[in-house]
Amino acid sequence: MKVPSLRDNAIAAALVLCAGFALVFFYAPLDADQGFIQKIFYLHVPLAMCSLAGFVIGGVFAIAHLRTGKSIYDVRSYVSIHLSVIFGVGVLITGSIWAKASWGKWWVWDEPTLVSFLIVFLLYATYYPLRYAIDDRDRQARYASVFAITAGAFVPLNFVAVRMAQSLVHPRVFATANGGLPGSMLLTFLVCLAGMALLWIALVRFELAAKAASASLSRLRRAIEGEEYAPPSGSRIAPRVPSSATSPS
Amino acid sequence: MSGATVEARRPSTFGALRAILAKDLRVELRTLQSVPAMALFALTTFVLFRYGLDRKTLSGGLAAGVLLATVLFAAILAINRLFVAERDEGGFDGIRLAPVDGSALLGAKAAALVIYLLLLEVIAVPAFGLFFLDTWGGVPALFGVLVLADLGLAATGVLISSIAANSRARDLLVPLVLLPLLVPVMIAAGGAAQQLLAAGGPSYDGVAKWLAVLTFYDLTFAAVGFAVYDYLLED
Numbered sequence: 001m002k003v004p005s006l007r008d009n010a011i012a013a014a015l016v017l018c019a020g021f022a023l024v025f026f027y028a029p030l031d032a033d034q035g036f037i038q039k040i041f042y043l044h045v046p047l048a049m050c051s052l053a054g055f056v057i058g059g060v061f062a063i064a065h066l067r068t069g070k071s072i073y074d075v076r077s078y079v080s081i082h083l084s085v086i087f088g089v090g091v092l093i094t095g096s097i098w099a100k101a102s103w104g105k106w107w108v109w110d111e112p113t114l115v116s117f118l119i120v121f122l123l124y125a126t127y128y129p130l131r132y133a134i135d136d137r138d139r140q141a142r143y144a145s146v147f148a149i150t151a152g153a154f155v156p157l158n159f160v161a162v163r164m165a166q167s168l169v170h171p172r173v174f175a176t177a178n179g180g181l182p183g184s185m186l187l188t189f190l191v192c193l194a195g196m197a198l199l200w201i202a203l204v205r206f207e208l209a210a211k212a213a214s215a216s217l218s219r220l221r222r223a224i225e226g227e228e229y230a231p232p233s234g235s236r237i238a239p240r241v242p243s244s245a246t247s248p249s
Numbered sequence: 250m251s252g253a254t255v256e257a258r259r260p261s262t263f264g265a266l267r268a269i270l271a272k273d274l275r276v277e278l279r280t281l282q283s284v285p286a287m288a289l290f291a292l293t294t295f296v297l298f299r300y301g302l303d304r305k306t307l308s309g310g311l312a313a314g315v316l317l318a319t320v321l322f323a324a325i326l327a328i329n330r331l332f333v334a335e336r337d338e339g340g341f342d343g344i345r346l347a348p349v350d351g352s353a354l355l356g357a358k359a360a361a362l363v364i365y366l367l368l369l370e371v372i373a374v375p376a377f378g379l380f381f382l383d384t385w386g387g388v389p390a391l392f393g394v395l396v397l398a399d400l401g402l403a404a405t406g407v408l409i410s411s412i413a414a415n416s417r418a419r420d421l422l423v424p425l426v427l428l429p430l431l432v433p434v435m436i437a438a439g440g441a442a443q444q445l446l447a448a449g450g451p452s453y454d455g456v457a458k459w460l461a462v463l464t465f466y467d468l469t470f471a472a473v474g475f476a477v478y479d480y481l482l483e484d
Contacts, residue, residue, distance in 0.1 A: 129418065145480070146481060154433075157466060165436045
């Protein structure tokens with residue numbers, strides 16, 4: 001199976017997302033209980049699902065890294081988690097807006113999914129200081145993978161614990177009294193979810209391509225300028241792309 | 250001496266674990282650097298809470314929160330120090346060179362941490378009762394909750410401590426990474442302790458549910474630790 005190029009991937013993400021948002025505003029019906037503000041659901045929930053899936057994918061890459069020892073998996077794990085943290089900021093902001101519109105407060109502790117997400121987000125935010133605190137690159141990669149696996153196991157556990165701690169759970173859009181999401185809303189939601197997933201994948205691939213390009217640039221500079229070439233001392237957190245992985249694909 | 254072979258006796262993992270644990274407990278007994286500090290920290294924190302909350306007695310959720318937050322923060326003190334000797338005196342290299350499984354080191358550290366925490370609680374819980382509680386009925390059952398919480402603390406604490414021991418910002422990293430990981434412990438232990446410390450005497454409603462969550466947490470992170478310990482010791 002041929003993997004679509006990054007450009008096609010990005011174009012597909014833009015098209016599907018545009019189609020999704022067109023459906024949100026012109027096709028999906030207004031929610032009977034919540035009215036217009038419910039439409040943020042089509043942005044908030046796909047963002048959250050992609051972000052959580054990205055954390056899990058980061059954990060899977062971390063397992064691959066520990067098993068094979070290939071540093072390209074560490075780079076992939078890092079980029080997955082990095083993009084998911086960025087998506088996570090979007091989740092918290094859109095969730096906060098939704099809470100303000102629905103309950104009149106910017107933050108409510110009664111919404112277990114959002115609270116769980118905050119805890120998961122706080123945990124993954126420590127991924128950066130963790131990487132930053134370890135100088136040796138091999139060790140940094142290994143420990144970051146251990147962290148990604150531990151945090152990956154933490155995600156479902158945390159959701160269960162937070163949900164159990166709620167005395168009352170607010171009505172969910174998916175499971176309303178009259179039996180789930182109406183077909184038109186479900187279709188709109190699925191298109192938005194697909195668009196967001198494509199966007200996440202495109203951004204991850206873009207970031208990986210950018211890292212690979214700057215790694216080969218460094219190598220070329222070193223080849224031309226000799227050993228005295230000092231690579232730009234940018235972020236020491238981001239893992240270095242191994243030379244075997246920089247061949248154009 | 251024909252026929253006599255030099256028997257390369259490979260110590261069992263459990264034997265190595267016991268030896269490291271005995272070493273740690275002996276060091277602790279001689280230097281008294283973890284448990285007394287934790288106990289003192291806990292007592293001082295209770296006094297701070299007395300004025301911070303402006304309460305002379307506590308019950309229910311407030312009592313559970315004060316006790317558990319204090320225990321968790323006191324645990325951080327011990328977790329920070331857990332691998333200091335190993336790092337400074339080359340203990341990590343020793344384990345790597347010795348013909349024993351690395352799980353012996355992490356298991357021994359986890360066991361030592363559980364023992365420190367139990368000692369802390371033997372001091373801190375009666376002090377807490379003395380300072381704040383009207384009824385002591387729930388305290389025996391509370392120890393059951395604390396033991397399960399301690400096991401969870403030990404499982405995640407050892408993982409994060411061994412990572413942090415080899416980093417630059419050791420003292421910073423442990424609380425930073427560990428506290429979010431401990432939120433489910435706080436939720437479950439707090440949920441149970443809240444019932445046990447309720448104002449009108451302990452109630453046991455829903456305590457079993459929280460004990461199940463704590464057990465599940467302990468098993469999950471023990472399994473994660475067991476799966477990854479090799480990569481923490483590799484160099």
